[in-house]
Amino acid sequence: MGRQYEIPVGAQHISLLEPLHFKFTTENERIVRTDANVYYVHRGIEQACCSKFKFRQVSFVVGRVCGLCSISHTTAYSQVAEKLLKIEIPKRAKYLRMLVIELDRIHSHLLCLSHVAENSGFEALFMKTMQYREFSMELLEAVCGNRIQYDFSIVGGVARDLKPETGQLILQRLKNFMPQLEELVGIYQHNWTLSLKNKGTGVLTREDAMRLNVVGPFARAAGLAVDVRNETEDLLPWKEVGFEMITDTAGDVHARNMIRLREIGVSIRLIRNIIDGLPESALLTETKAFPDGEATVRLEAPRGELFYYAKGNKTQVLERLKIKAPTFSNVAGMVHAFTGNEYGSAAAIIASYDPCLSCTAR
Amino acid sequence: MKTFFNTIGNLFRKPVTTKYPFEPTFKPDDYRGLIGFEESLCIWCRRCEAVCPPGAIVFSQDMEGKQTYHFNRAVCIYCGECVRACPREGALFQTAEPAPCALKAENINNGWNKLFDEAIESRERYAAEKKKKAAEKAAADKAAAEAKKTMEGDEGMNPGNN
Ligand code: SF4
Numbered sequence: 001m002g003r004q005y006e007i008p009v010g011a012q013h014i015s016l017l018e019p020l021h022f023k024f025t026t027e028n029e030r031i032v033r034t035d036a037n038v039y040y041v042h043r044g045i046e047q048a049c050c051s052k053f054k055f056r057q058v059s060f061v062v063g064r065v066c067g068l069c070s071i072s073h074t075t076a077y078s079q080v081a082e083k084l085l086k087i088e089i090p091k092r093a094k095y096l097r098m099l100v101i102e103l104d105r106i107h108s109h110l111l112c113l114s115h116v117a118e119n120s121g122f123e124a125l126f127m128k129t130m131q132y133r134e135f136s137m138e139l140l141e142a143v144c145g146n147r148i149q150y151d152f153s154i155v156g157g158v159a160r161d162l163k164p165e166t167g168q169l170i171l172q173r174l175k176n177f178m179p180q181l182e183e184l185v186g187i188y189q190h191n192w193t194l195s196l197k198n199k200g201t202g203v204l205t206r207e208d209a210m211r212l213n214v215v216g217p218f219a220r221a222a223g224l225a226v227d228v229r230n231e232t233e234d235l236l237p238w239k240e241v242g243f244e245m246i247t248d249t250a251g252d253v254h255a256r257n258m259i260r261l262r263e264i265g266v267s268i269r270l271i272r273n274i275i276d277g278l279p280e281s282a283l284l285t286e287t288k289a290f291p292d293g294e295a296t297v298r299l300e301a302p303r304g305e306l307f308y309y310a311k312g313n314k315t316q317v318l319e320r321l322k323i324k325a326p327t328f329s330n331v332a333g334m335v336h337a338f339t340g341n342e343y344g345s346a347a348a349i350i351a352s353y354d355p356c357l358s359c360t361a362r
Numbered sequence: 363m364k365t366f367f368n369t370i371g372n373l374f375r376k377p378v379t380t381k382y383p384f385e386p387t388f389k390p391d392d393y394r395g396l397i398g399f400e401e402s403l404c405i406w407c408r409r410c411e412a413v414c415p416p417g418a419i420v421f422s423q424d425m426e427g428k429q430t431y432h433f434n435r436a437v438c439i440y441c442g443e444c445v446r447a448c449p450r451e452g453a454l455f456q457t458a459e460p461a462p463c464a465l466k467a468e469n470i471n472n473g474w475n476k477l478f479d480e481a482i483e484s485r486e487r488y489a490a491e492k493k494k495k496a497a498e499k500a501a502a503d504k505a506a507a508e509a510k511k512t513m514e515g516d517e518g519m520n521p522g523n524n
């Protein structure tokens with residue numbers, strides 16, 4: 001047995017984007033054990049949502065839980081509040097919510113891919129991916145009026161309508177993006193240098209993924225077909241707009257890259273279908289009721305299943321709100337998948353998890 | 363080899379970035395910008411203040427009951443909730459104008475907190491004053507009514523006694 005070294009990474013580290021602390025125990029450069037500490041950013045959002053803010057204001061507060069999947073949080077909260085109010089939202093609002101969620105998924109996946117490239121030591125590809133990502137940010141700005149905090153879903157529906165010109169702009173930009181996506185797929189799939197860092201590293205098998213209850217692209221790359229969009233139909237009609245499940249079997253960093261790239265393709269198709277089949281109806285269901293009872297909601301955020309639980313007591317302020325972010329579900333799998341890899345690959349593996357710690361610790 | 367020519371080619375390609383702030387960046391015409399207020403249309407219902415998630419709108423009130431609108435662009439999240447809540451079309455509206463940066467001299471955080479508390483206090487003072495006046499008026503009315511009643515009673519009793 002060789003000598004063991006403990007290498008701390010984080011909570012502030014050059015290759016980490018999030019306040020996350022890993023302690024790697026290595027032996028001859030191989031990681032034999034990993035400990036993770038994720039609670040560095042406690043912001044007390046759940047408590048604030050149940051004391052300081054009225055239930056209609058909470059959808060703007062939870063949008064600040066995460067900058068990248070702001071729309072997933074606001075939508076999930078709006079849905080759970082609508083369940084408590086026992087209202088059904090108009091069909092157009094549902095479609096517009098799906099539209100923004102899918103646009104958001106494109107930009108989030110491209111961001112993750114660019115960071116995998118960067119952490120694998122491929123700076124030029126990082127720049128290129130970021131360059132191609134810009135179109136999705138501009139589209140989000142055109143749809144929601146803001147690049148990052150969309151504030152698009154509100155309790156009862158959506159805040160803004162989609163203008164026909166904006167719809168045309170989206171279709172046009174997506175058409176321009178298609179060749180760029182193909183180029184990216186080509187590079188991520190076939191680039192030899194990148195494959196040295198990505199193929200066969202950070203492997204999580206299907207059995208482990210199932211045992212450790214992994215969600216999102218992380219699980220789908222390991223061959224586990226879990227996607228909330230495939231399971232629930234009552235809140236957002238995903239199948240109606242042509243959702244298709246994407247899985248891979250390898251479970252390594254490369255497979256996760258490919259899953260994300262292929263999911264971008266699916267998202268583009270969904271967006272096209274949504275814009276083509278956008279139904280005409282009101283945007284908002286008005287009600288004067290107060291939230292009452294308990295409800296839960298699941299929603300597929302870019303990183304996996306997002307879970308909301310809320311309890312109301314017929315007043316303006318909720319009694320309890322619980323948020324379970326996808327990264328929280330993935331922590332066990334994340335720690336597990338490091339074992340047996342070289343320490344030098346750790347940075348790329350971390351990026352490929354696409355961790356969002358500020359969501360996890362809220 | 364292809365990479366090599368690509369690299370050479372890149373030297374002559376136009377940069378992807380724009381020279382902001384000297385050149386404009388992409389901005390949709392319905393960008394969520396500053397909130398405008400039209401005093402002549404406002405009915406002073408304070409609904410906008412009640413719905414605003416971060417508390418960027420507050421109304422102060424002087425002793426005559428006249429209200430003044432205060433808005434803090436650094437606290438506002440430009441969500442547009444106030445515009446949707448306003449019952450008077452046009453009293454509040456969202457422009458596409460991005461908010462200018464805050465200057466140190468404005469003391470936009472601490473100054474605002476103070477202003478906010480003072481505004482609430484000023485309203486409480488007005489409400490208390492109003493209540494006091496109302497109570498005084500009610501007491502005066504009551505006294506007057508009682509005086510009248512006793513007078514009426516006296517009048518009523520007198521014939522009965524007779
Ligand atoms: S836009 Fe939103 S944050 Fe700004 S003043 Fe109106 S309600 Fe408040």
Ligand code: SF4
Nearest residue numbers: 404405407408410448
């Ligand atoms: S909601 Fe409209 S009318 Fe009421 S106080 Fe605010 S600006 Fe005035």
